[in-house]
Amino acid sequence: MNARHPREIEIASVQGLGLRLDAVEKHYGPRRVLSHLDLHISPGQFVAIVGRSGCGKSTFLRLLAGLERPDGGTLRFDGVPPAYHRNAIRLMFQDARLLPWKRVADNVALGLGGGRTAARRTALEALEHVGLAERANEWPGRLSGGQRQRVALARALVHRPRLLLLDEPFGALDAFTRLEMHALLERLWQEEGFTAVLVTHDVSEAVALANRVILLDEGSVALDLPIEIPRPRDRTEVRFAELQRVILKRVMGD
Amino acid sequence: MSANPVRTLLAERAVPWMLPLLLLGCWQMAASSGWISTRVAPSPAAVAAAGWALLADGTLFQHLLASSRRAVAGFLIGGGIGLLLGLLCGGVRGCERLLDTSVQMIRNVPHLALIPLVILWFGIDEGAKLFLVALGVFFPIYLNTFHGIRGVDPTLVEMGRSYGLRGWTLFRHVMLPGALPSLLVGVRFALGWMWLTLIVAETIAANDGIGYLAMNAREFMRTDVVVLAILLYALLGKLADLGARGLERILLPWRPANAPH
Numbered sequence: 001m002n003a004r005h006p007r008e009i010e011i012a013s014v015q016g017l018g019l020r021l022d023a024v025e026k027h028y029g030p031r032r033v034l035s036h037l038d039l040h041i042s043p044g045q046f047v048a049i050v051g052r053s054g055c056g057k058s059t060f061l062r063l064l065a066g067l068e069r070p071d072g073g074t075l076r077f078d079g080v081p082p083a084y085h086r087n088a089i090r091l092m093f094q095d096a097r098l099l100p101w102k103r104v105a106d107n108v109a110l111g112l113g114g115g116r117t118a119a120r121r122t123a124l125e126a127l128e129h130v131g132l133a134e135r136a137n138e139w140p141g142r143l144s145g146g147q148r149q150r151v152a153l154a155r156a157l158v159h160r161p162r163l164l165l166l167d168e169p170f171g172a173l174d175a176f177t178r179l180e181m182h183a184l185l186e187r188l189w190q191e192e193g194f195t196a197v198l199v200t201h202d203v204s205e206a207v208a209l210a211n212r213v214i215l216l217d218e219g220s221v222a223l224d225l226p227i228e229i230p231r232p233r234d235r236t237e238v239r240f241a242e243l244q245r246v247i248l249k250r251v252m253g254d
Numbered sequence: 255m256s257a258n259p260v261r262t263l264l265a266e267r268a269v270p271w272m273l274p275l276l277l278l279g280c281w282q283m284a285a286s287s288g289w290i291s292t293r294v295a296p297s298p299a300a301v302a303a304a305g306w307a308l309l310a311d312g313t314l315f316q317h318l319l320a321s322s323r324r325a326v327a328g329f330l331i332g333g334g335i336g337l338l339l340g341l342l343c344g345g346v347r348g349c350e351r352l353l354d355t356s357v358q359m360i361r362n363v364p365h366l367a368l369i370p371l372v373i374l375w376f377g378i379d380e381g382a383k384l385f386l387v388a389l390g391v392f393f394p395i396y397l398n399t400f401h402g403i404r405g406v407d408p409t410l411v412e413m414g415r416s417y418g419l420r421g422w423t424l425f426r427h428v429m430l431p432g433a434l435p436s437l438l439v440g441v442r443f444a445l446g447w448m449w450l451t452l453i454v455a456e457t458i459a460a461n462d463g464i465g466y467l468a469m470n471a472r473e474f475m476r477t478d479v480v481v482l483a484i485l486l487y488a489l490l491g492k493l494a495d496l497g498a499r500g501l502e503r504i505l506l507p508w509r510p511a512n513a514p515h
Contacts, residue, residue, distance in 0.1 A: 065416060066416070067412065067416060086418070087418060090416075090417070091416050093409070093413065095409065097409055097410055097413040099410060099427065099428065099431070100508050101431040101432075101434075101506070101508045102427070102431075102508075110414075110417055110419070110427065111414075111417040111418045111419055111423075139507075139508045140508075141508060141510060155417075159417075
């Protein structure tokens with residue numbers, strides 16, 4: 001950050017949403033997916049949710065996104081129900097889910113109001129942010145997996161969300177592309193100031209990106225660990241490896 | 255092997271036509287040597303001559319216009335209703351429950367079996383032919399629109415919803431373009447049914463049109479005109495198919511098969 005213009009940066013960025021979950025429950029038939037979940041996430045925090053398959057982490061994210069309703073307990077975003085913030089919440093899926101019949105720029109402009117030309121201009125700016133401005137007129141089918149996820153990221157950020165939810169968005173990418181995406185996401189999060197909740201099965205990804213790693217096990221919090229390594233983070237550092245080891249040990253059940 | 259690209263291209267284009275031309279030549283020889291009676295089949299030259307004569311006095315154009323007008327009108331009526339009901343039943347559950355069983359039952363009746371009833375209802379006027387063509391076109395359009403809407407990737411619909419698309423905007427940006435490939439397959443099937451129905455309807459009762467041309471010629475033993483009429487149907491069918499392909503290329507530019515190069 002440039003020390004001479006701290007105010008400008010503050011004005012440009014949006015204020016992240018603060019999340020509060022009290023005794024949240026979710027069942028699918030007799031199966032209890034989330035049980036009595038209490039969680040408080042402060043504005044602008046980057047939280048990673050890890051856990052084995054079926055631990056309820058995807059359901060948790062879908063609850064935050066408003067795609068599922070809780071069967072008990074309350075969710076409050078900045079003190080009010082999530083429905084009030086619907087347009088401030090954006091979700092990135094594991095697959096990019098771009099519309100194949102819209103060009104890249106029109107995919108990014110999806111759901112933007114305020115006239116076609118204005119929407120397109122905003123979309124182009126967002127594409128520039130993720131380094132894909134020159135592919136704006138391409139069909140999504142001609143992009144690589146990493147490029148598609150970058151377009152999806154631009155599409156999510158073009159709405160200037162206050163809460164960005166990420167459902168294993170880099171899981172299907174190759175290792176190098178994944179590292180590139182991590183750097184990009186970290187930079188955009190620092191610039192924009194949104195709250196980020198990342199669901200992942202990659203512990204190293206969680207430690208690299210998050211301020212806080214939460215381990216879910218059988219629908220409740222098994223571990224809640226702050227990550228206080230200064231950024232940019234070096235994955236070969238001793239503390240990094242140590243935190244990764246602690247989390248992995250708990251995931252595997254000691 | 256062959257270094258000349260122009261010659262290679264020419265050979266590629268010419269080869270598919272070699273067999274038809276050979277057959278045509280044999281046919282002409284058989285007819286002119288008197289081996290086939292002209293009452294069974296005319297010579298190709300006679301067909302060409304008949305075509306030229308009809309073209310010259312304007313009757314060919316008149317019949318062609320009459321048939322095309324019926325085809326287009328019937329297609330628009332039947333296709334329009336099929337599209338509307340397909341979209342409704344595909345998008346609204348209650349509508350499907352109400353209509354789909356009835357539509358499936360009627361679909362299994364061959365629509366040409368209704369001809370006696372249609373003649374009783376409409377007489378032998380334009381109405382009868384339009385009704386039959388519309389009915390023939392309706393089902394392929396309805397079914398493919400319905401399945402197109404149902405087949406839209408649900409993950410894309412979920413994405414659209416979570417990005418704030420509702421109702422009309424969701425339909426316009428996600429549902430309709432998603433259903434379009436299937437819908438266009440329906441259009442191609444419908445075009446086939448359109449000509450088939452029209453041929454039968456015009457053969458039974460008409461005062462103009464290509465089917466009338468053929469039936470009239472039969473009464474005067476003009477096999478050359480009958481064959482000409484059959485060739486015209488083949489040509490019109492091919493044109494309709496080309497049109498449908500062109501439509502796919504324009505409406506589905508994002509499909510790799512339709513890429514400009």
